Amino acid sequence: MPLSNIIRVLLREVKLVATDHSLLLTLLIAPLLYAFFYGSIYSYKLEEKVPLSVVDDDRSALSRQLVEQIGLTQMVQITYVPDLQTAQENIKAGVSQGLLYIEKGMERKVMSMQQAHMVVALNAARFLPSSDLLAAITRVGLTVGAGVRLKYSQMGGLNNEMAMQETQPVILDYRPLFNEQASYGAFLLPGLLALILQQTLLIGISGGAAAERGRGTFNGLMQSAGYNISAALWGKGLFYLVLFCCYAFFFTQVNFNILHIDMRGSGWQLAVVMLLFLLTLIPMGLFIGWMFRSQLLCTQIMAFSTYPFFLVTGYTWPLEKLPPALKAFSALLPTTPFLELYQGIVQQGADISDRAPALVHLAILWLSYTLICLWKMKRLTVISDKAVTFGPG
Numbered sequence: 435m436p437l438s439n440i441i442r443v444l445l446r447e448v449k450l451v452a453t454d455h456s457l458l459l460t461l462l463i464a465p466l467l468y469a470f471f472y473g474s475i476y477s478y479k480l481e482e483k484v485p486l487s488v489v490d491d492d493r494s495a496l497s498r499q500l501v502e503q504i505g506l507t508q509m510v511q512i513t514y515v516p517d518l519q520t521a522q523e524n525i526k527a528g529v530s531q532g533l534l535y536i537e538k539g540m541e542r543k544v545m546s547m548q549q550a551h552m553v554v555a556l557n558a559a560r561f562l563p564s565s566d567l568l569a570a571i572t573r574v575g576l577t578v579g580a581g582v583r584l585k586y587s588q589m590g591g592l593n594n595e596m597a598m599q600e601t602q603p604v605i606l607d608y609r610p611l612f613n614e615q616a617s618y619g620a621f622l623l624p625g626l627l628a629l630i631l632q633q634t635l636l637i638g639i640s641g642g643a644a645a646e647r648g649r650g651t652f653n654g655l656m657q658s659a660g661y662n663i664s665a666a667l668w669g670k671g672l673f674y675l676v677l678f679c680c681y682a683f684f685f686t687q688v689n690f691n692i693l694h695i696d697m698r699g700s701g702w703q704l705a706v707v708m709l710l711f712l713l714t715l716i717p718m719g720l721f722i723g724w725m726f727r728s729q730l731l732c733t734q735i736m737a738f739s740t741y742p743f744f745l746v747t748g749y750t751w752p753l754e755k756l757p758p759a760l761k762a763f764s765a766l767l768p769t770t771p772f773l774e775l776y777q778g779i780v781q782q783g784a785d786i787s788d789r790a791p792a793l794v795h796l797a798i799l800w801l802s803y804t805l806i807c808l809w810k811m812k813r814l815t816v817i818s819d820k821a822v823t824f825g826p827g
Contacts, residue, residue, distance in 0.1 A: 439660045443669025446658050447642075451673070454645065456729070461638040461674075465681050468630045473693050476626070479619030483511040484563045485530040486571075487521040490514065494541035500552075500574065504534070509570040525555070531563040532556035534571065562618060612698065612782050623695055624780050625749045625773060627685050629740070632769055635678050635712070636719045637736045639671075643723025644732035652724075652814050663811045667804075671716040682708045698783030707775045707786070707793075714768040714800040717807035724810050749773050768803075771795035 505512035521533035659666035726732040778784030
């Protein structure tokens with residue numbers, strides 16, 4: 435595999451990309467545009483001041499304290515309304531995302547150690563507001579209830595220590611690991627940047643391969659490589675490898691800082707995983723592209739695959755909960771083991787050795803897609819030779 439053949443194919447690929455406007459847009463503009471555009475959507479990471487309508491029929495000191503404590507949380511914005519009908523209309527109109535109803539006589543019941551009711555109705559058509567409101571209201575309700583019970587125990591003659599034990603016999607020490615604020619943006623952004631890196635590479639490289647086959651210039655690629663399929667693969671893939679290694683470095687150094695994404699693990703280990711990931715995507719993308727003769731059709735299919743690829747990789751939904759067919763399909767995607775390694779290093783500070791099965795999985799996919807790509811190139815070379823031999827003239 436002479437180095438001169440690889441360089442010749444590399445320069446040829448640079449020239450082809452430079453003269454194809456759609457590839458230029460996909461490979462040079464889309465990765466940066468998508469990274470900053472989609473990243474900016476989740477830049478605040480944590481939802482704040484979700485509107486909540488409150489109907490307080492008790493109008494007691496305890497009910498006012500309860501509503502005040504809920505309003506002091508970062509998550510909730512309180513609006514008093516006169517009755518339940520108005521609160522329900524606000525939810526339907528989108529003015530508020532839920533309602534809190536405090537029944538009349540709540541303070542009296544609580545102080546006499548009777549059960550009191552506090553009704554929470556939430557707009558579950560939107561996932562984040564409903565879950566965030568419920569978490570905030572539940573936390574404050576338990577805290578205020580414990581305070582009332584503590585005061586009642588003290589009034590019964592117990593000292594502070596015994597009253598606390600009576601109020602909270604089991605103390606929950608809740609400590610979220612890694613994503614301390616449990617924010618949606620901090621969870622989603624690292625995986626989103628990895629998906630942008632993957633899909634822009636796959637769309638660009640497969641579209642370029644399909645265009646080359648459609649124009650009938652595959653034989654020219656092999657001529658540049660001296661009819662050495664390994665040199666053709668390395669020369670063509672080297673351009674994309676260098677380009678997307680630069681993007682990967684830019685994302686982890688610039689986008690991570692701008693979007694305040696914590697990098698908890700080793701940068702060198704992440705670089706190794708990124709390199710192996712890109713090395714797997716390149717032959718996979720070439721193989722997919724050379725299955726088509728239409729660049730437009732190939733690009734459309736790869737663009738359509740973006741969301742399905744992301745959903746079946748175990749990042750947003752546990753792999754063990756997928757149907758068996760989707761689980762098997764997920765195992766064929768480099769994204770699945772990569773995201774497990776990537777998430778462990780970036781968000782959890784894990785070592786590569788902690789995710790050794792995922793590393794082996796990714797390495798097997800790299801070898802498999804490389805062999806499949808070489809086989810496809812060999813078949814296309816034979817077809818091209820036959821076309822030249824039996825062609826007109």
